[in-house]
Amino acid sequence: MTGTSTADPGLFGPDSVTWQLHADPMMWVAGIRALYFQALHPRAVRGVMQNSDFRRDAWGRLMRTADFVGTTTYGTTEAAEKAGARVRKIHRMLSATDPDTGERYGVDEPALLLWVHCAEIDSYLHVARRSGFRLTDAQADRYMAEHRTSARLVGLDPDEVPHGRAELAAYFTSVRPALAAGPDARVVDDFLQRPPAGALLVPARELLWRRVADLAYASLPPYAHELYGRPAPAPAVTTRRLRATGTALRAVPARVRRQLPPKHILRAMARLGPHARPAPFKVGTRVPILDRGAARRGDGGDSGSCQSWRRAGTTP
Template sequence: MTFDPTTLRRDDYGFFGPDSPSWKIWTAPSAVIGFQRAVVLEHFDPFLTAAVADSRGIYSDPRARLDHTFSYFLLAAIADGRTAIQAAEHLMRVHAPMTGIEPISGRRYSANSPETQLWIHITGWHSVLKAYEVFGPGPLSPKEETRYWAECAIAAELQTCKPEDVPRSRDAVRAYFAEVRPRLCTSERAEEGMHHLLWTPRSNGAGLSYYVGSRMLSLASVALLPKWMRKLGRFDRPGIVDLAIKLPAKILVWGFTRFDKAGLILAAPFIAPMAGQILEQHIKGESPATPETITPAAARELYGSHGSRAVTAHAG
């Protein structure tokens, strides 16, 4: 994924705008904790595990691979429509050749399949909300939460997810997880991926900063995962550790928020350079040419590879 941080918000406010819960939650320091939670639990889906294991991206260059993934989520949430659509199209091109046979079921997998993309999308949006609630300011108001899940469904339009399958409330998300749970499982390759993400070794360009950073984040992110997942993935720990980490993690998140996330931006070159550039531009708060929001459909028509330029932004 290529990204020019000077063009984060050149055209419009993107899909949600400054007053949206998506902007608030995805740019909070707690989102980093939620992101690690998401990429770990994603491995319980055997088809996604097969795609990750066969591509080997998280092993050959973990810093770049995870930085690009986190950056995509940020762009979908806070960038202008042009940048978000171009990032989505790039991601689908990257995923296109990632196909093969899932060894447990013997069925074919595709990284761009609607089911896989929905799993990635929902685990990401749910995890950052969970981290915000536990380590950030706390739960959203009922009105904000309703809007957050509506925005989650809008962001899902950027990928191959079937609109009718996208949950639009917390209860619907719970129902989705209950529906997919029977097909979730672990395996040697799934455990390898989860443990690598929680405790990334000093190899393949990860370096000392990523080695330390993954371990520090795991103290908080593991506390957000259900016990059954932790046991199944062989990374469970005593509940007293979860209790012990909660207050220090909340204080750290508060501290980063108190200083306008400067700590995250300073640390970004060592952990997630592209995401740091996106956050830095976001914090500058520059207004777009048209201070309005736009729909993904309109943005795709304006800026997509095969769209026309006959659609204008609508007020948000």
Template sequence: MRSFLRKWQDEVKKTFTGRADEVPDWVPKLAEGNDPGYHLPGSAIWAVHGSMSPIVAGIRTLLMQALHPGALAGVHEHSSFREDPLIRLANTIRWIFTVTYGSSEAAENASRRVRRLHEAVQGSYSDNLGAQRDYSANDPELASWIHLAFTDAFLTAHKIWGGAIPGGPDAYVREWAQAGRLMGVEDPPLTEADMHRQLDRWYESGELRVDGRVAETVEFIRNPPLNRMLRPGYRILFAGAVYSLEPRYRQMLGLAVPRLGPVALPVRLATKAVLAVVRLALGRRGPSELAARERLRRLGVPAANA
């Protein structure tokens, strides 16, 4: 039994960091730098990103982002997500945690690195009216949709499965707007209400759509090539992501909260249980947060020991 649990724990770590035996080489570097960074202990960002709710939020983000044909074209035409989805996941986690926990210089460098990689991600797609539209991963409009989908997913998942947010939901939206600016978003929302208004504009614009490529993507997200030890838990987390979606987006994606006949299954509770087990595997504080606290203590920031 102990051997099984150790293997399961290693697979969880490998899934989120790319390594089971040690932390990625970029994590200890978060202890470097000569300023506190954009976010500190006690912030809304640290509360949300330091919880387990981002695991569900990540799945929800992918589902939401798939609704934009430009974003989806970029993934299908310029990504190896089918062959090695864990590399893409690990790179995304690296950027999120660097912006969350790193110095301002580290956050800016990480964002520039991603934007450089995005320079090659461009092409064209046919919009809902049949016209050819150019897309670029660094286009501010497309970056805005990606930022909105991310912010909404992480905030919603935390409101369902996380704890209190210092300053409330508006604080999270306002603080994470800095990440949007680093990625070229020109008008990131600063309040939860503003975020929903921007999402409504996208929904009403007619630019979002569902087609065969979206259905293929949703099916891949539903059944990614994970180690079989992780699949039962992932199925619950996927159901949790679907549960957290607004009904209008669930309908667009052709998804539904699992039911047993007329009875809705306890997805919310089951997701909470799986996240608690993952927390046991990963620990209360992750290595990125610990490295950040080491930097803050070196700089004499009072919040370091909070």
């Protein structure tokens, strides 16, 4: 069925930064970076380790995460809200125990949800921009403002989430004393370096997955490398590798990439019409679709929010 202008565009819609950014193939590298980053919060990663067997169902967990992001980005408003409700229900039923103190706490503590959200959004923005996705600072702030919606879906108060890059940077500064590469983070690191694979897939793991994981790790902030205690290439080398990888992946025609599961973009285009597709992107050849009006106005796009992080007690 051909989409119409009256169809539900979902929570974000074709004119959002989110639609454009989440269609970029470098989101897979960004997702792995987010896992490395999130594992540095001992309370947050403990909740994952004590409530899931990701080592035996790594692919299933990865696909469920991709399905959630795809549904909330490209699905209908109803589908996105239902996906958020499912996540909140699951989180309410889960808890973890601090082995040192015996404290039992819920995995849906706002401070933990906030860390997971911020590490994920930062990873998406950082990898995309560093790999050549031309996004203005104003658009990056707009992307963060848009994701106050995704924060609400997982149970956060949107007003308590950083609205722009400046607030996000202040948040990371405030939370750094709580970060550490404890035993659980080491397990995540080992797993991401060498995920279980059948004998026939081991060569592919070493040739492909290992390179992607190494690139994701290298793109972490320097203090994350210090915490993990594993060296990373010089920043300039990492940037060159990210740009080369981004250029190669974006050279694959979008119509081919969209055939990969879970095919949320194709369903959104069928619902809204082909005009709603994420714009084809070529590094260094044009201004992104969201900047066309701004380029005519000369104002650089939406101003976004760059207020300083003001919340008290942000360190979990």
